Amino acid sequence: xxxxxxxxxxxxxxxxxxxxxxxxxxxxxxxxxxxxxxxxxxxxxxxxxxxxxxxxxxxxxxxxxxxxxxxxxxxxxxxxxxxxxxxxxxxxxxxxxxxxxxxxxxxxxxxxxxxxxxxxxxxxxxxxxxxxxxxxxxxxxxxxxxxxxxxxxxxxxxxxxxxxxxxxxxxxxxxx
Amino acid sequence: xxxxxxxxxxxxxxxxxxxxxxxxxxxxxxxxxxxxxxxxxxxxxxxxxxxxxxxxxxxxxxxxxxxxxxxxxxxxxxxxxxxxxxxxxxxxxxxxxxxxxxxxxxxxxxxxxxxxxxxxxxxxxxxxxxxx
Numbered sequence: 188x189x190x191x192x193x194x195x196x197x198x199x200x201x202x203x204x205x206x207x208x209x210x211x212x213x214x215x216x217x218x219x220x221x222x223x224x225x226x227x228x229x230x231x232x233x234x235x236x237x238x239x240x241x242x243x244x245x246x247x248x249x250x251x252x253x254x255x256x257x258x259x260x261x262x263x264x265x266x267x268x269x270x271x272x273x274x275x276x277x278x279x280x281x282x283x284x285x286x287x288x289x290x291x292x293x294x295x296x297x298x299x300x301x302x303x304x305x306x307x308x309x310x311x312x313x314x315x316x317x318x319x320x321x322x323x324x325x326x327x328x329x330x331x332x333x334x335x336x337x338x339x340x341x342x343x344x345x346x347x348x349x350x351x352x353x354x355x356x357x358x359x360x361x362x363x
Numbered sequence: 364x365x366x367x368x369x370x371x372x373x374x375x376x377x378x379x380x381x382x383x384x385x386x387x388x389x390x391x392x393x394x395x396x397x398x399x400x401x402x403x404x405x406x407x408x409x410x411x412x413x414x415x416x417x418x419x420x421x422x423x424x425x426x427x428x429x430x431x432x433x434x435x436x437x438x439x440x441x442x443x444x445x446x447x448x449x450x451x452x453x454x455x456x457x458x459x460x461x462x463x464x465x466x467x468x469x470x471x472x473x474x475x476x477x478x479x480x481x482x483x484x485x486x487x488x489x490x491x492x493x494x495x
Contacts (some may be wrong), residue, residue, distance in 0.1 A: 271398075274397075274399045278395065283396075284394040284403050346401050346403075
């Protein structure tokens with residue numbers, strides 16, 4: 188059975204890097220999930236039951252972390268002892284922050300006008316922006332070991348993930 | 364989550380919302396953002412030749428606490444010198460608005476916005492001196 192407290196990558200037998208083989212991740216996730224499923228421990232000792240539950244929880248957390256590119260990069264940096272400072276570092280590049288303001292204004296305007304196509308168009312733009320940053324993360328983390336740069340890209344992606352979720356929410360609200 | 368009355372007051376009647384001309388040599392612009400919550404804050408100050416802040420404007424995208432924090436600091440900084448406003452601490456803002464611990468980062472954002480606006484203005488003034 189899988190070991191508790193292994194690093195997330197080791198848990199799924201994946202290399203410790205940003206580039207992800209998501210098929211392997213999904214397959215190993217399903218395999219581990221069935222290995223540690225509480226039903227299999229119904230007749231086990233309380234200690235074993237607790238242990239399997241802890242692993243099941245870790246497997247779920249680890250999967251969610253590795254599946255999401257921003258969380259995966261944040262975790263990789265954490266393994267290297269680098270804090271992404273998403274709570275404390277407010278000094279983002281001014282042009283990036285201007286863009287965030289513009290997007291926020293565009294969301295507000297399109298929501299007001301109930302303009303779903305405009306929101307979808309914006310969503311597409313933002314997804315592209317996320318892709319560019321993820322490519323930068325791949326190079327910074329896997330090739331250049333530029334941890335500082337990677338940390339700045341994670342902070343940008345944190346903004347983009349939030350805007351993305353807000354647009355998706357705005358679209359759902361209008362479609363209701 | 365329950366907002367304090369002061370937060371609600373600033374949120375419902377925000378003071379000094381707006382923009383000033385970024386290229387005006389007397390205007391300092393501070394832009395900051397909090398990755399954890401996606402909030403973005405722009406704070407602008409206009410300083411007279413006597414070094415006193417005559418006007419302040421803000422524009423913030425974020426939660427009620429972030430809007431209230433920026434609205435409050437625009438009130439606080441008017442009539443003060445640059446050195447005086449650099450002494451404003453996020454804990455002063457958090458205390459005035461009775462922010463809960465999870466919203467402290469909103470007051471940090473406002474403090475950082477003041478510092479960024481002052482730094483922008485000082486950079487402008489020193490480059491103007493070099494040019495003169």
